Amino acid sequence: MHSHKLQVSDLTVSYHRIPALHHIAFEVACGQCVALLGPNGAGKSTLLKSLAGLVPRETGRIAFHEREVQGATHDFAYLPQRENIDWDFPTTVRGLVEMGRYLRIGWWRRYRDEDAKAVDEAISAMHLGPLAHRQISALSGGQQQRAFLARALAQQAHVFLLDEPFTGLDKPTQDNLKQMLRTLKEQGKLIIASHHDLQTVPELFDQVILLNGELIGAGPVSEVFTEPLVHKTYHTPTFAGPNGGHHH
């Protein structure tokens, strides 16, 4: 049987020979929302970047749909952090989503009707229709995130890697993003997001990965998101640094 899942085994990542992630192994099925939890310096961003192919891995294997992932792949979409984006860039929401198609069709191929259709679908799935012709700085924070999700959709990515997507959102915007992620989930996408608000975990996510430099636990919220494991995640010193015990 074909298995729709992401498998990570024995993943180790170091920065300048200082390890940030140690022998991580987990397995998640598609069509789920996964929270990546852990204290500051636990390696949440590093894990996301390493899945996206942005930082080299020292050891380990990443497989998607039972095929080994090596280097760049269109199946994975990494959503950049807000501060890394030049919001005055001359592009509308539609132009941004079209970039997702460029990733898919390559640098020289012509832009065809099917590409325009994929862009339309992505824009309407993320409820951006009325905003499609706005320049990207004229959007609210939540709308900007949806625009980047739409780009990943147009790229036909299957795994969405998000760095702290819920940080700084008020309640209505958070609910809206939750709704959008649910839409993606129903399309069979796998969403992995770092997160730091423990209270909202059960309502927003199906699965958790508890990280503290090493893997503390991974699995469904009901089984793994338990008091002892969470305590262990946040109150054992991380080998990576002195801030290990910091609690949000």
Next chain:
Amino acid sequence: MRRVLVGGALIGFTNGLLGAFIVLRRMALMADALSHSLLPGLAVAFILFGLAPSGLFFGALVAALLVALGAQMLARSSRLKEDTALGILYTGAFSLGVVLIGIFKPRISLDHYLFGNILGLSNTDIWLVYGVSLLVVPLLTALQRPLFLTIFDPAVAMSQGIRVNILNFVLMVAIVLTMIASVQAIGVIMLIGLLIIPAATIYLLCDSYPAMLWGGGALGMLGSCSGLLLSYWFNLPSGACIVLVLLGIFFFAYFFSPRYGLFRKMLHARHFHEESLARWRQQPSAEVVGKE
């Protein structure tokens, strides 16, 4: 004159096209530094090979690349940031060029180099303009998607397998080649104006990066040709005429751009306020929801 106009049009187009990337990547200062570092290369090439055009061409190319790469190395190997490193190296290179010219007294006129003399374009210079335009314009057109993506979103570009470093190097070489081809006509000091003003003008007018690319090229061509004609009719320096024409168009866009012009902004501010006031009156509970 027609020959000069065609050369000017090509220089304008190539510079304007390149400008889109420079404006968006905030490389204006770096481009200016590169243009100044051509001088020692020209001087050394003259001392070694005389006035042979190929020698001058490679001298200038090597000098500019040495300064650009040297600045990167200096920044990476110390705590200096790249703009400082670049400032140190390019003024150093420029001074070296001035001193070399002072010692060896080659028949390079510093005035021509600084201010340009498009009417003094030789046939070789025109061929150089053709060659560089024929290389740079198709190259940038072919690479525009990865270049724009790299400028906009470097992390994602990298995660999609784009060799960001190689692309940056290609862009830098394209800039230096274009400068070498343009310096005879425009001069070092005005060069940067022809390079960035067209793209900066289009940037104030629209929200489409392909439009910035082609619009920049078209505007550069227009400014270059009309500046040349003015300089011809009134017997004025060509580089300055070109930049002044472009500057006039730029300020027109700055004030009257329907989207990002100053006047529009002044009108818009009130409009936003009224809109938000109306919304606020409609839903008095909005405040409470937002705070939860």
